[in-house]
Amino acid sequence: MSDEFDPKIVLFACNWCTYAALDLAGTSRMKYPPNFRVIKVMCSGRVDPQFIIEAFMQGADGVLVAGCHLGDCHYLEGNYKAMRRMALLKRMLNDLGIERERVRLQWISASEAGKFVEVAKEMVEQIRTLGPLTRRVEVST
Amino acid sequence: MTDKPKIAMYWCASCGGCEEATVDIAERILDLTSLVDIVFWPVALDFKEEDVENLPDGSVTASLINGGVRLTEHDHMIKLLRKKSKIVVAYGACSAWGGVPGLANLYRKEELISLVYHETPSVVNPTRVVPERRSIVDGAELELPDVFPYLVPIDQAIDVDYYVPGCPPTADVTWKAIETLLSGRLPPKGSIIGASEKSLCDECPLNQTKPEKILIQDLKRPHQVIPDPEKCLLTQSLLCLGPATRGGCTALCIRARMPCTGCFGPLDPVSDYGAKAASFIASIIDFDDEKSVEEVIDKLPDPIGTFYRYTLATSRLAGRLTEGKR
Amino acid sequence: MKDIVITPTTRLEGHGKIVVCLDDNGDCNKAYLQIPELRGFEKFAEGRHAEDMPQITSRICGVCPMAHHMASTKALDDLYRIEPTNVAKKIRELVYSIFMLEDHAIHVYVLGGPDFIVGPTAPKAERNILGVVAKVGKETALRVISMRKTLRKTNEMLAGRTINPVIGLPGGVSRPISSSEVEELKRIGNEAVEFALFTLKVFKDIVLSKKEYVDAIASEAYTHRTYYMGLVDEHNRVNFYDGKIRVITPKGNEFAKFEAHDYLDQLAEHVEPWTYVKFPYLKQVGWRGFTDGEDNGIMSVAPLARLNVADGMATPLAQESYEEMFKVLGGRPVHHTLANHWARVIEIVYAAERLRELANDPEIADPRIRNLPSEVPRVGIGVVEAPRGTLIHHYETDNRGVIRKANLLVATQHNAARIALSVDKAARNYVKQGRVDQGMLNMVEMALRAYDPCHACATHTYPGSMPFTIYVYRDGRLIETLRREFR
Numbered sequence: 044m045s046d047e048f049d050p051k052i053v054l055f056a057c058n059w060c061t062y063a064a065l066d067l068a069g070t071s072r073m074k075y076p077p078n079f080r081v082i083k084v085m086c087s088g089r090v091d092p093q094f095i096i097e098a099f100m101q102g103a104d105g106v107l108v109a110g111c112h113l114g115d116c117h118y119l120e121g122n123y124k125a126m127r128r129m130a131l132l133k134r135m136l137n138d139l140g141i142e143r144e145r146v147r148l149q150w151i152s153a154s155e156a157g158k159f160v161e162v163a164k165e166m167v168e169q170i171r172t173l174g175p176l177t178r179r180v181e182v183s184t
Numbered sequence: 185m186t187d188k189p190k191i192a193m194y195w196c197a198s199c200g201g202c203e204e205a206t207v208d209i210a211e212r213i214l215d216l217t218s219l220v221d222i223v224f225w226p227v228a229l230d231f232k233e234e235d236v237e238n239l240p241d242g243s244v245t246a247s248l249i250n251g252g253v254r255l256t257e258h259d260h261m262i263k264l265l266r267k268k269s270k271i272v273v274a275y276g277a278c279s280a281w282g283g284v285p286g287l288a289n290l291y292r293k294e295e296l297i298s299l300v301y302h303e304t305p306s307v308v309n310p311t312r313v314v315p316e317r318r319s320i321v322d323g324a325e326l327e328l329p330d331v332f333p334y335l336v337p338i339d340q341a342i343d344v345d346y347y348v349p350g351c352p353p354t355a356d357v358t359w360k361a362i363e364t365l366l367s368g369r370l371p372p373k374g375s376i377i378g379a380s381e382k383s384l385c386d387e388c389p390l391n392q393t394k395p396e397k398i399l400i401q402d403l404k405r406p407h408q409v410i411p412d413p414e415k416c417l418l419t420q421s422l423l424c425l426g427p428a429t430r431g432g433c434t435a436l437c438i439r440a441r442m443p444c445t446g447c448f449g450p451l452d453p454v455s456d457y458g459a460k461a462a463s464f465i466a467s468i469i470d471f472d473d474e475k476s477v478e479e480v481i482d483k484l485p486d487p488i489g490t491f492y493r494y495t496l497a498t499s500r501l502a503g504r505l506t507e508g509k510r
Numbered sequence: 511m512k513d514i515v516i517t518p519t520t521r522l523e524g525h526g527k528i529v530v531c532l533d534d535n536g537d538c539n540k541a542y543l544q545i546p547e548l549r550g551f552e553k554f555a556e557g558r559h560a561e562d563m564p565q566i567t568s569r570i571c572g573v574c575p576m577a578h579h580m581a582s583t584k585a586l587d588d589l590y591r592i593e594p595t596n597v598a599k600k601i602r603e604l605v606y607s608i609f610m611l612e613d614h615a616i617h618v619y620v621l622g623g624p625d626f627i628v629g630p631t632a633p634k635a636e637r638n639i640l641g642v643v644a645k646v647g648k649e650t651a652l653r654v655i656s657m658r659k660t661l662r663k664t665n666e667m668l669a670g671r672t673i674n675p676v677i678g679l680p681g682g683v684s685r686p687i688s689s690s691e692v693e694e695l696k697r698i699g700n701e702a703v704e705f706a707l708f709t710l711k712v713f714k715d716i717v718l719s720k721k722e723y724v725d726a727i728a729s730e731a732y733t734h735r736t737y738y739m740g741l742v743d744e745h746n747r748v749n750f751y752d753g754k755i756r757v758i759t760p761k762g763n764e765f766a767k768f769e770a771h772d773y774l775d776q777l778a779e780h781v782e783p784w785t786y787v788k789f790p791y792l793k794q795v796g797w798r799g800f801t802d803g804e805d806n807g808i809m810s811v812a813p814l815a816r817l818n819v820a821d822g823m824a825t826p827l828a829q830e831s832y833e834e835m836f837k838v839l840g841g842r843p844v845h846h847t848l849a850n851h852w853a854r855v856i857e858i859v860y861a862a863e864r865l866r867e868l869a870n871d872p873e874i875a876d877p878r879i880r881n882l883p884s885e886v887p888r889v890g891i892g893v894v895e896a897p898r899g900t901l902i903h904h905y906e907t908d909n910r911g912v913i914r915k916a917n918l919l920v921a922t923q924h925n926a927a928r929i930a931l932s933v934d935k936a937a938r939n940y941v942k943q944g945r946v947d948q949g950m951l952n953m954v955e956m957a958l959r960a961y962d963p964c965h966a967c968a969t970h971t972y973p974g975s976m977p978f979t980i981y982v983y984r985d986g987r988l989i990e991t992l993r994r995e996f997r
Contacts, residue, residue, distance in 0.1 A: 092459040100500050113472065124467045130477045131466040132459070135487045138557070139290075139501050178500050197549070201572020201673045208662065208672070254549075284569040288550035290557070296550045300788070301781050304552060304917045305904070307788065308778040308797070319783040326529055326542060326784040352572065352673050405911075407561040407586070407679050410880055440670030440677050441684040445565065447674075485912045489558040493566070 050104040050170040054079040055094065057087045057110035059117040063153035068160055075160040076167045079107070086110065087148075088121025092132045095146065099136075100178065105145040105170045107162070112150040122150070144169045145176065189245035189366060192224035192236065192265055193275075196258035197285055197335060198251030202276040205352035206248075209359050219366060220245070224265075233261070236268055244269040246365045248348075250276040252283055252497060253341050256330040266342040271365065273377075275358075277351040277447055279338045281457070282497020284351070287489065289334045289502040335497050347376045349430055351447035351494055357432050376452070379432025383451060384444055388426055388435040390416045398427075399470035403483040406442060417443045418468075423490060428461040447494050456499065458492035465491075530937045530954070541937035542784060543930050543958065555916035560589055560887060560907050564678040567903065567918070573616075575674050576609040576665070577896035577921070578903070580751070583678030585903040588771070589890025589911070590680040590883035597876040598682035603751040604695075604868040605669045605677075606894070610750050611702060611861035612661040613897045614813075614854050618709060619654050622851055622959045625952075626717040646712060657705045664698055667691065682880030689875045699866030703827070706862035710831060713855045718838070727848040728839065731939040732957055735760040735802045735845050736928050737792055737809035740816035741895045742767075747824040748816050748860060750895040756819045757792065760804050762843045766794070770893035773902055777919060780927075789927040790919055800930055808931070811899025811924040812961060813853035818843035823856070825863035831856040847932055850960040887911045896921040898962050922963045932957035 056062040062083050068075060080103075084090060087110025095106050108129060116122040129148040137143055147166060151159050195203060209216070223244060224236050247269040253259055266272055277283040288296060301307060301314045319326050338344060348361045361378030364371065371377060385391050394416040402421040411417055417424040417438065424443035426435070430451050437444055450457040471477050484490060496502050531540045551570055558566060564582040568575035580602060587594055594602070617623065619642055628641040643651040662672040668687065669675035677683040687695070717723045726732070742756045743749040755773070757766040766776055779788040780797045791797045795807035802808070809815075817836075823829040835852050836842050868874060891904045899921035906915040922929075936957040 092463045093454070093456045096456055096459050096499065096501065123472055126474055127466040127469050127471075127477050128463050130474060131462050131481050131487060134481060135458070135462060135491065136501075138486075138488045139499075141501065199569050199572040199575075201569070201575065204572045204673055208659075284566060285549050285551075287554040287558075287566075291550070291553050296553045299553045300550075304779070305774055305915075306777055306779045306790070306917060306919060307781065308793075309781045313781045313783050315781075315786045316783045321542070321782075321784055328784070328786065351569070405559060405561055406684070407590070407681070407883060407911075410882065436666065436671050437676050439685075440675075442670060442676040445562075485910050486557055486559045486562070489562060489566075493562075 048171055048175055050078050050167055050175070051080065051102060052078050052105040052107055052166060052170065053098040053103045054081045054107045054109065055084050055087065055090045056081055057117075057122075058083055058085045060111035060115070060153050061087075061109040061151045061159070064151050064156050064159045067154065068156035071156055073156055073160050075163045078167050079163065086116065086118050086121035087125035088116070088118065088123075090125060090128075092128055095132060099141065099145075099176060102178075104173075104176045105147070105166060107147045107149060107166060109149045109151045109159070109162075112152055115152065141176065142173055144173060188219065188221045190223045190239075190243060191220045192244050192247040192269065193222070194224065194226065194247065194249050194261060194265060196249065196251030196262065196279065196338065197254035198276075198278060199285075201352040202250035202278070205276070205350075205355065205358060208355040212355075212359055216362065233264070236264055239268045241267050242270055246271040246273055248273045248275040249338055250274075250279050250352075252278040252285055252335045253338055254285070254332055254335045256332070259332075259341050262338055262342050271345045271370075272338075272342060273346045273348060273361070273365070274338050274344045275348045275361075276353055277349065277449065277494040280347045280349060281449060281495040282335055282337045283494050286335050286337075286495070286497030286502075287493070289496055290488070293331065293333045334502075337497055345373050346371070347374075348378045349376055349448040350379070350433060353378060354433050354436075356434075376430065376449070379430050379448055381452070382431050384426035384429045384431040384433070384435055384438075384448070387431045388416075388438050390414070390438060393419070395419065398468050400468055401470050401480070403465075403480055405483070411441060413441050423465065423484065425461050425465075425491075428457070428464045445493060446491070449495060457495040458488070458499065462487060462491045530941055532941065536941075536943040538937040538941035541934040541941075541954070543933045552916045552918055555905070555913045558913050560586060560890070560905055560911045560913055561679065563903070563905065563913065563916075565674065565676060568674045570918075570920070572673055574609075574613060574896050574898070574921075576606065576669070577894060577901055579669075579675045579678050580606055581892045581894045581896075581901045581903040583680070584752075584770075584892030584894065585890040585905050586678070586680035586892070587890070588892055589887045589905060589907060591885045592681040592881055592883040594682045595876075595878050595881055597686070597873050598879050598881075599752075600868055600871055600874055601668070601683050601687060601879065602678075604687075604865060604874070605665055605675070606751050607861045607865040607868065608661050608665050608668075608702075610897055611706070611858055611865060612658055612665075614858045614861065615654065615658060615705075615709065617897070617962045618713070618851070618854060618858065619651075622854075622962055625956050625959060626723055626851060627712070629723075645716065650712070653705070653708075657701070660698060660701070664695070679880060680883050684879070686877045686879045687875050692869070692875050695869035695874070696866075699862075699869040702862035702865050703859075706859040707827065709858055710855050713852065717851070724838075727846050727852070729846075731936055731953075732847045732932065732960070733845045734810075734847065734928055734931050734935070735804075736931075737765060737795070737804075737807070738815035738818040738843055739809045739811050739900055739924060740819040741893065741900065742820050743824065745824075746821040748820045748857070748895075749824065750861070752894075755893060755900060757809065758819050758843060760802070760843070760845070762818070765792070770891045770902060773891065773893075773904070773919070777902075779919070779923075787923060787926045789930075790924050791927060800927065800934065802931065808927040809924060810928045811921060812850060812897070813857050814844060814847070814850040815899065816895060817853045817856065823860050825860050825867065827863055828856055828860035831859055847928075847957060847960045850962070854962070898922050899924050922961070925961050925963065929958060929961055929963060932961075 090108050098106050110122045133146050149162050247265040274280040357378040364377045400421050404421045411420045422443045425446040426444040429446045430448040454460045469480050529542045530538050564579045567578040567582045570578050624642050666672045669677045677685050739757045741753040743753045754767050759765045777790050778793040779790050792807035798806040823832045886909045887907045889906050893902050901921045902919040904917040936954045940953045
């Protein structure tokens with residue numbers, strides 16, 4: 044069964060660093076798994092935890108938030124905010140039974156296309172092993 | 185029947201606090217009864233379900249429903265009231281977001297039954313009896329109602345027009361909501377009525393002491409510290425959810441020197457209060473390295489009970505029926 | 511065999527359903543009170559911060575949130591092995607007395623009282639607060655509304671909120687009383703005592719002066735000979751806030767006196783398949799089914815039980831009334847369920863006097879309201895007397911103070927078995943030859959109402975509530991529906 048399961052992963056990519064890395068991976072003809080639904084944001088700090096939760100509620104099996112390295116944020120502080128929020132959110136999601144491997148925060152600079160490919164492959168395999176994320180089955184009322 | 189607008193009130197899985205809150209409008213209840221006809225209110229009046237069924241559809245001006253949906257009976261009754269009403273109002277935290285009993289969604293129904301009837305230290309149950317939907321006792325057939333596997337706010341069962349926040353809503357908020365409903369100038373559908381459009385900080389007595397930029401380097405739980413009563417509690421590292429919570433309650437808890445726990449729920453346009461409140465608290469942690477941030481977060485072993493205390497039932501991530509790893 | 515199903519039971523908190531079973535002559539041979547509520551507090555307490563429990567458990571019940579808040583706070587004192595400051599204890603007992611007074615008053619005037627103030631066989635349309643108003647006059651009714659409002663506003667000031675108070679913390683309370691508030695409290699104390707004596711007078715004039723009511727109170731149909739349980743202070747007098755748990759036998763001898771900590775040696779819970787409520791009973795005696803008597807561990811709590819168990823009341827006017835009641839009803843213990851109404855009025859007097867005492871205590875505005883805990887938490891057990899009986903909160907935590915296990919033995923539960931007996935007995939007495947009418951049904955419900963039961967509390971385990979309806983079945987076919995959705 045798990046061989047047939049293809050994880051759906053939402054990727055929030057910051058415009059200045061990670062999205063550029065994705066472009067670079069593409070133009071360099073790097074192969075990476077097609078499981079990612081990419082949402083471009085101007086900064087990883089823009090990613091409201093509500094987005095992540097909504098992604099899970101709508102059918103994502105995993106969420107990757109990626110942005111500039113700490114200290115390199117185009118808006119100076121945005122990625123620090125992302126780092127703090129993700130630390131707490133991961134804790135909360137874990138308490139709701141959502142495994143830590145499903146939510147990931149990664150710093151990927153504009154030149155790190157290779158890094159992105161590595162992370163992508165790793166995350167897809169981890170989640171494939173975990174299986175699809177179950178959501179509350181609506182009881183017909 | 186007179187030409188006065190008709191009002192109905194009903195309770196689902198309720199602790200009774202919202203009913204008490206309604207009665208707390210005290211003398212104003214006499215003003216209310218001169219303005220409206222209360223056609224259904226199980227707590228206080230004698231009208232029956234048949235009386236509601238016999239009303240023409242849409243003839244009830246407003247139905248105020250409190251409590252979350254847990255039994256098939258609740259679902260049945262609120263669907264009936266929806267048919268008969270122009271406006272349905274989710275009154276109180278439980279009907280709006282599931283409330284405190286929504287925390288039961290963290291566990292499966294089987295776990296609840298197992299703890300209560302087999303595992304508590306005082307229970308003596310060697311034959312492993314549990315309450316049954318149908319049981320035969322001495323020839324009599326006895327029935328208990330069907331319980332859903334988890335609790336939901338009423339807007340997941342019926343269409344809801346307005347929400348009145350609070351656990352329970354205060355008397356003033358209740359009165360303002362009633363005035364709004366009877367005013368003839370209804371706000372957009374889906375609005376939260378009776379309370380403030382601003383966060384709690386706006387009406388907090390300690391607001392003047394709140395710096396423009398709050399930053400914290402620690403998180404203290406209320407039993408660990410005696411706060412200075414003249415300073416913003418967040419600046420003293422107490423976890424006050426005031427900035428993320430809708431105002432309207434006059435900051436009662438803060439006046440008693442306890443931090444806000446978020447019972448008035450989210451401001452517009454937040455849909456997931458727990459996530460938003462957690463986001464706020466996390467973003468003011470004044471450390472730039474992950475390790476120090478984690479150390480602060482470790483001071484709060486129960487983030488779900490803290491941020492989602494009144495709103496967990498709105499999240500479909502809790503209450504998953506399949507075997508999820510914990 | 512025909513079953514009569516009575517639902518709603520009216521003028522009570524929470525929901526319930528009574529099933530009355532008839533034999534072939536149409537006489538009742540058995541009745542059951544089913545509680546269809548269940549919520550899960552004991553389970554979802556797991557994982558919560560212990561210090562959040564006073565505010566979480568107060569949501570078990572919107573009528574008596576203060577009772578849970580206080581039992582929970584005391585469990586936290588025990589959990590952290592920290593003694594509250596003297597003034598914190600006084601503040602807690604003060605807000606608690608205000609709450610008991612206000613809660614009991616509602617039962618007397620709105621819930622159970624109408625049975626007597628208007629009359630048990632009066633038409634149902636009159637047997638409610640409106641009938642009470644007609645009987646005692648609008649001025650009196652406004653006085654009751656006003657007193658309730660004053661008391662509730664006072665507790666909003668002192669405890670943060672009326673519904674769902676916030677001040678309870680291990681080692682004390684969060685908010686001191688300011689010296690400017692003390693004058694107001696003294697005034698309210700006086701007003702409360704006047705109001706309590708007024709209520710006693712109303713009760714005497716309207717109820718005790720009528721032979722038919724006194725006969726109804728003393729009638730066998732509403733009498734059960736069970737054990738009784740309640741909190742007593744060091745002089746064996748009633749105390750709502752603190753003390754030891756005392757149990758007496760049906761004959762009135764002391765059977766046990768124990769600290770809340772030892773409750774598991776004394777109390778156990780029994781499960782039946784036809785109701786969600788569990789039935790606590792005395793472990794040392796044992797469970798022998800639904801019968802009275804010294805051989806069966808069924809006990810009773812709440813006003814009558816508390817007065818039975820105690821040797822007296824701690825305040826003078828209440829003590830006078832206490833002596834009077836036992837004189838009229840033939841000595842301690844009194845087994846007549848309906849005497850709960852009288853005992854409740856006496857407790858109103860005590861609560862008011864105690865409130866006045868504490869308001870006048872010179873220490874009450876002392877600012878030293880908290881001792882900070884320093885011990886590592888493990889197990890905490892707290893007890894109070896809720897309006898409806900003994901309430902125990904028991905928490906086990908990890909060393910961070912996160913709840914691992916919780917057990918709640920809630921007031922109305924302790925009465926659950928006796929309530930079942932009462933409903934059964936009253937139904938057998940009054941349902942004859944299949945005659946089912948409003949008057950008869952009310953006689954059955956009166957048995958229930960005297961306990962002032964709180965089923966939201968009793969079934970703290972899963973949410974649910976159901977309007978009550980009366981279904982009359984013959985041979986499995988629904989032949990009649992009677993309804994009373996009245997609280």
